[in-house]
Amino acid sequence: MADSILEMRGISKGYPGVQALSGVNLSVRRGEIHGLMGENGAGKSTLIKILAGAITPDEGMIRFDGTEVSALDPRRAMELGIGVIYQELNLVPNMTVADNIYLGVPVGRGPWRNPKTANAKAARLLQSLGIDVDPTAQVSELTIAYQQMVEIAKAVSKNVKLLVMDEPTAPLSSHEVARLFALIERLRADNISIIYISHRMEEIFKLTERVTVLRDGRFIATLDSATTSRSELIRSMVGRELNETYPEGCHAQDAIILEARNISGNRFIDVSFALRKGEILGIGGLVGAGRTEVARALFGADPLHSGEIAVNGRTFRITSPVDGLRAGIALVPEDRKHQGLHLSMSVGDNISLASLKALSRGGWISLDKEAERSALRISELRIKTPTAEQIAGTLSGGNQQKVVIAKWLETKPQILIMDEPTRGIDVGAKQEIYVLMKALAAQGYSIIMISSDMPELLGVSDRILVMRRGRISGELSKSEASQERVLDLAAH
């Protein structure tokens, strides 16, 4: 144990209704690159937040650098030498590289900042790490890859001993990944330990010495990367308990309702697929694989660079949500609060918003018709709200999501695209959404569901497409689909 920099034992953390972590162990050796893997919801981010001092565990022991640390807060974590590179970078865009690195650290004498000293110091630091960035450049002018490196340099400048990197390669091109790996190797040579979180197997095998796997908030195993096979690793990650039941039945008919032909756009290339009437088509893949981008382009929220979209055999030029609606496509976006719902508007106003044209004559809204439609949807979708006048923002997440779905059903779409339809919703409401989706499919609606929740993807979809790095990497029928196969197609 003398050579370990970090020992976490029996870490537990619970929230009302969820046990995020129960009895998790993590041990990282000095100078080791240690992989941390697990599906969405496995508890990786909770563990990292505990390590960064952002949240306090209910139980468990943390030993860092030979001493036991009980109360870890963000400041203490930083002083101990724990640094975290989150996916969302923490840099001030309008300041220079040097100013960002030494933000909050006095450089110069007294209150006076000496830009020359800061720049020279930053230049030496960057050079020692092999990062070719001008310390006087503005951070906002750098690519994401370089911004990430600046953040790593900032951590190193604070004498970091353990650096946590959360999916650092997700936004990078393969060329940039190679540069990042070179930097990581250099940090290892300097005896800095690294916890490396990634969904990408190849990276885990290439970089790490050992890898710890979490599942459903539990510690599964710490494996030796050199002696573990890819399939062993996948097996330890999946096997997530399927303790929820999903409504039965496939309502897919033969008629093809939507066809995407070689569509390309922002972050996806050459995607083709067909959707049948009454079918629930699941799209799986890692976060950042281009699934949301495909959904947005189909609906017209983002522009399509090339390719064709046909609905009922007729080609549509879809360049705005108005076009999407005209083609009979509706999108329930992944970010409910910012894209789906008007939190400050009433439930009724939200439900009618996308279909006001049909409820109006010469611009005048028929309030009676509007109230009638909202009341119908509220009872049909069993939206729990005192009245239609209730402000939407005061409803629970599940009921908010039903309001969004009601809004889109009111546009009489043929195709409903649902991006992470149950994110942030409690278990009971999730079930209701699944039942609703099946009922809609039975009524002849076609549904495309993007989901990062593996049991949900397998349980609800009639057929599954898997995306990887902007392309479709495979298609699985209901009978072929398993957690292993989806993960295998998603991660590489």
Add this chain to the structure above:
Amino acid sequence: MKNFNRLASRYGMAIVLVGLIVFFSLASEFFLTQQNLTNVLRQVAMLGIASVGMTLVVLTGGIDLSVGSTIALVGVVTALCMSSLGLDMYTAALLGIVTGAVVGAINGLAVTVFAIPALIATLGTLTAVRGFAFILTDGIPIFGFPPEFSYLGRGMIGPIPVPVLTMFVVFVIGWVILNRLEFGRYLYAIGGNREAARLSGISVGITLMITYVLAGIFSGVAGVIMLSRLNSAQPNVANAFEMDVITAVVLGGVSIAGGEGRFTGVIFGVFIIGVLSNGMVLLNVQDYWQLVVKGGVLMAAVGLDQYYTRVGRRAASKKQSDAMISAPQSVP
């Protein structure tokens, strides 16, 4: 107490208005006379008309600082049409209002096509439009309109002054837009959440464009009435008038961030300002102190409103979570 909070959050500005009326009625025997109340209405007519346009703009999350300058330019253009071009007063008034619409269109273009923040765009027109008013007049007031022109600003229809009647007509238009028209609903949607509005199939650019043009038209109407009342076109008229208009709209409970606010509230906001100014004159409050009181009332009213909205929201969300806890769970 709970009931009081709910009443206060819903009818706050109405309560303030009634309170002011009661106070001034007790403090001055002249306040509650028909003559004086007509005066109050006459004094707020232009404010009321311009505040309708401002309400539309503020609901979308924007702002229009060019109101005062537009009123001046509209007056100048209308005056020149009559005195220099010899047009009849109706054509002249119409051209004046069209001028207001053009200023609004420029604001709209700047905000939508060029994506200039509304505060900056209309700060630009505030300055430039005032400049045009001076250029067209050489800085000298214009006189000499047909005598019947003064009817628009000073005439009466029965017991009601024409400007007051115009204000009520514009109020009805504003109320209809915001409570009955598809267009009005879109203003709330854009101000409340622009991206969600776009994804709901709303043409955000066109809607904003129309909104700024409407604001320009309402400023134009106010400008024509102002010209008729003064019976001379002065390029420096209505200076900083937009600040009064914004005050009325905000007093009326419209969120400066957009998306929230009822039109009836704005009517109360306008009348609060009218009653307050009138009452202080009746009580012989010194001009300088009047400014201090107006500023204080704005801050106090909005501060209280914010407070009661927060209290109201907390109560509502508590009720909701209680309901959720007691509701039967559909899954074991």
